């Protein structure tokens with residue numbers, strides 16, 4: 258709401274329409290309020306209790322202090338009035354809206370607030386289950402101004418002496434939840450209490466999760482994970498020294514086992530896979546024997562650093578003792594990629610290390626297991642990794658082996674594929690196919706998206722999903738993407754010339770390309786060489802690419818905008834689509850992901866999501882494109898809800914350049 262207000266503070270009717278669309282998605286929210294100048298003027302939906310209208314938040318002694326606090330913090334604040342104006346207990350998330358004028362000065366507009374009733378929260382968070390389990394509970398917070406404890410929810414039964422408390426982070430504050438057995442002599446151990454506490458906390462987060470599924474899935478999933486983890490570490494009181502190796506600062510075996518168990522639990526829900534790489538240095542003993550223990554220690558530290566350089570931030574490195582290390586690769590999209598990273602590690606470790614002013618080289622052997630494919634528990638994963646590692650040792654030094662022979666085979670094929678990709682770049686064995694984009698209201702063709710294909714000498718035409726992850730992992734995507742950009746611009750300009758009418762061309766960027774410091778120069782060159790007007794080029798990037806380093810991404814995007822090219826968010830709705838964030842980026846277009854369009858209009862949930870993306874996009878002044886439109890009923894639905902552009906098999910499959918233009922000519926002839 259705040260984002261939309263900032264764009265156009267006068268369009269209250271538009272805001273009301275948007276609010277009515279959004280409210281059903283946030284099941285726990287009872288009503289939303291607008292308070293321009295601090296006085297509540299609107300309560301949405303209109304069917305809600307209108308009691309708060311006229312409430313002067315900044316002058317009522319009961320709300321004044323907490324409301325003023327947000328003017329200082331400029332941030333969301335959760336206030337807990339003793340009684341809501343609607344006459345029921347609940348809490349209010351209040352967000353101060355500041356408008357920025359042309360000179361960059363900020364003026365306070367007023368508040369937007371969301372009201373949650375405690376009864377609703379109680380059922381979300383399954384507080385009743387606690388009672389069935391014989392537990393009493395108390396949810397409270399310290400008042401942010403007075404510091405006095407304030408009760409939010411409590412069971413009828415009082416707390417007893419045995420209790421466990423957890424703290425829950427809310428914007429700008431913390432809430433405390435304490436549970437204790439109603440019968441103090443009952444068999445409740447503190448671990449069982451902690452387990453129940455966890456159930457409630459996770460349910461609270463999960464409640465929030467269903468509400469916000471559309472807008473912030475990744476963030477909330479992380480929140481659940483963080484909370485569970487925070488609680489675990491509080492309850493298990495893991496001692497830090499006991500979990501780290503003092504020589505290298507890496508996690509030790511205890512931490513590895515703990516993390517593996519945590520991973521396994523998480524992955525079960527997320528349907529992800531992860532890899533465990535067990536490394537054993539080749540012939541480390543001879544370094545120790547010939548150069549002494551000090552040099553050996555320095556070597557281990559150097560190896561630890563090399564490993565750190567090979568992994569992403571989501572991964573983790575451990576030292577098990579001696580010359581054994583473990584690397585855990587999380588969130589693997591493809592098990593075989595673990596092999597690519599293992600190769601990278603082999604190469605990095607084999608580089609000369611400067612130890613006591615001498616350059617020393619050594620190699621390592623790596624065994625790779627995949628969860629859940631190879632084994633499902635931590636112990637088996639480690640022992641199978643050991644088996645694989647010995648197989649790697651036996652096949653000679655500086656080798657890696659998967660535990661699973663099938664994966665070993667697949668990895669071999671994949672590595673060959675990497676070589677062939679390198680070759681394909683030299684011979685330009687790629688093609689672009691073009692898929693038409695159609696204006697829904699007028700039926701006019703407005704542009705095309707360029708989609709990459711690899712013409713393989715043996716396997717024929719390979720779709721991008723089969724080689725782009727590999728190209729991305731090896732960095733080969735950068736030259737391939739540059740080729741695609743150049744070619745797409747040339748083709749689009751030739752259409753422009755021969756048809757006389759402008760068509761936009763959309764080109765996909767990969768994460769690596771987006772981070773490439775030379776991107777701007779490459780785009781500029783592609784435009785210059787082809788002669789394509791910049792406003793006809795649209796670059797598609799995904800939400801996750803923007804969210805990784807939002808400030809840098811926004812800077813890159815602003816620079817691209819200055820060239821005149823358009824920017825679109827691809828696969829919208831699948832990632833981290835916090836609306837507040839979106840408005841910070843200079844984008845012109847949202848592409849609703851195919852997965853939502855697919856189930857329209859049959860699935861209510863997906864229809865609501867598709868509809869809200871359209872209205873969100875429109876209220877931010879963006880063009881909304883629906884991808885993967887396959888049926889007439891999908892197209893009709895999109896037309897009714899005002900989506901601008903459609904792309905999908907119904908309107909045309911991706912075609913080679915020559916066939917694409919042939920189709921266009923035919924269409925034009927038919928119209929004339």
Ligand code: C2E
Nearest residue numbers: 708709720721722741765766767885886887905906907911
């Ligand atoms: P994307 O950007 O989401 O592209 C749309 C994909 O959906 C294309 O698959 C397209 O053929 C397919 N598609 C279009 N209409 C329909 C439909 O009605 N039904 C169904 N089931 N599918 C439809 P494609 O060509 O296999 O490309 C897959 C992905 O590969 C693209 O997804 C994009 O992420 C990536 N990609 C393609 N070309 C390039 C490129 O030049 N550079 C980079 N970095 N990535 C590319």
Ligand code: CA
Nearest residue numbers: 706765797827
């Ligand atoms: Ca795309």
Ligand code: CA
Nearest residue numbers: 827828848884
């Ligand atoms: Ca897409």
